[in-house]
Amino acid sequence: MELYELTVHELSDLIKEKKVSTVEVTKSFLDRIEKIDSKVGSYLSVLGEDAVKRAMEVQEKIDKGEAKSPLSGIPVAIKDNICTEGIKTTCASKMLHNFVPPYNATVTKKLLSDNAVIIGKLNMDEFAMGGSTENSFFKPTKNPWDLERVPGGSSGGSAAAVAANLTAFALGSDTGGSIRQPASFCGVVGMKPTYGAVSRFGLVAFASSLDQIGPLTKDVTDCAMVLNCITGYDPMDSTSAKVEYPDYTKALVNDVKGLKIGIPKEYMGEGLNSEVREAVLKAVEVLKELGAQCEEFSLPLTEYAIPAYYIISSAEASSNLARYDGIKYGYRAEKFTDLLDLYKQTRSEGFGTEVKRRIMIGTYALSSGYYDAYYKKALQLRTLIKKGFDEAFQKYDVILGPTAPTTAYKLGEKVNNPLEMYLGDIYTVSVNIAGLPGLVVPCGFDSNGLPIGLQLIGKPFDESTLLRVGFTFEQNTDYNKRARIGGEL
């Protein structure tokens, strides 16, 4: 078995036992990136020499007994909307094509202090707006399972890289499903933590009340290990939650006896692809056989979640993206007549179509005369959606359902139909609106061999229960073992 095929926990054991060096591990991934990423297109920047240098430094620390973290020497790739000091961070946009952050995001700092080895920055939909990574200014990323299909988005590079063994693990970000949906399309594990659990300092803001950084990994154990690193209170993020953060690896127990699982009937009805439905229902049977109590229930506001989401996220995006004015950093138009024209030309030339679309929707929704009808209304919906989940969690420990209505579609298929693309977020957006944690694990393949992801939604700050269910499901099925792509593509 090649080193790049192993999980974080397997690599961690080998490194700790001195059976393999950090340099060998890093080089294994770098070689594979060189060999096959031209087909997948998951990376925007690869660190190469610098990563090897860093791996050597980490090995020295390990030899001296100074690197205790289980992530020591483990290669990680980071979505390109998370700031890495001295390393280009583009958000896959022309607007930031040459932006080199003068600081590290908090999660980057945490990875570095845990002695992980950053090997590159990953492709995404521009400014995290999109569900297929086709909105990247630079290039689309391909789904390793079928190179003519999308990997999902906006963390498409992250999901594809993990699926194709081009990194040991990755960080992505999730505002309306951007970790979970690509995890589902690429057959990997993805988690959006509870809002507030992972610092947003250094994450280029899209929608501040919805954004969260989270892990994409090969299995649930790896997910727990990464969560241990990236969660925690951060004084640099005023929305960071001051709660107790447990050791998430303690949740990796093969037991769901007595657990109450609710399946929203609105998630299993019309619009859901039949093979995806079958896979989810089969997963329910597995969990039932293992002792969980599963039943259907109604989550009536499901259909209103998408309009509420698109108003809230577009409104917040229009505000967050107002900073891109060509003055202090990023792209500046070459030809302009005056200051106002500098702003307009810079922004028109620097932003892609989808970004402009969302800025326009958001600006409209917040403009005088429309604020109450749209933005305020959406925030009222948010109250109701959160209440719906709170009531459900009185009865259930976990809510379960599909992640996306379909498996990965073909590149170019939905690019000209923004509304259809938005409707693909139906099962994921409510989770962001309510600030809840969501975990996706592979639960099957369709007749084209494309992965299907099961989504588990938990109570606020109850990632542990989600990890327990995910781990149990993983231990009792073999979908995860089949979801690793080795060899050439």
Next chain:
Amino acid sequence: MKITKETIEHVANLARLNLSEEEKSTLALDMEQIISYVDKLNELDTSQVEPTNHVIPISNVFREDKSEASYPREKILANAPSSENGCFKVPKIVE
């Protein structure tokens, strides 16, 4: 809800965007479709519902009023499209 060209031009100005004629028509159609879909929200009576800005109960997050070192100037100017004498260079706005 019909989105007129005037509305598009007004919103584009607010958003500091220059749009081509083609972009204006495509956006008008896209926005009309999306906004009509969003009008679905009006099916619900939310008159008695408080809006939620933030899902976790946090308020008034302050820090100590202590001054600390900031970033060195060169670091901050490093990404500037145009700079001179330690300042960002911008078009003249005062005649």
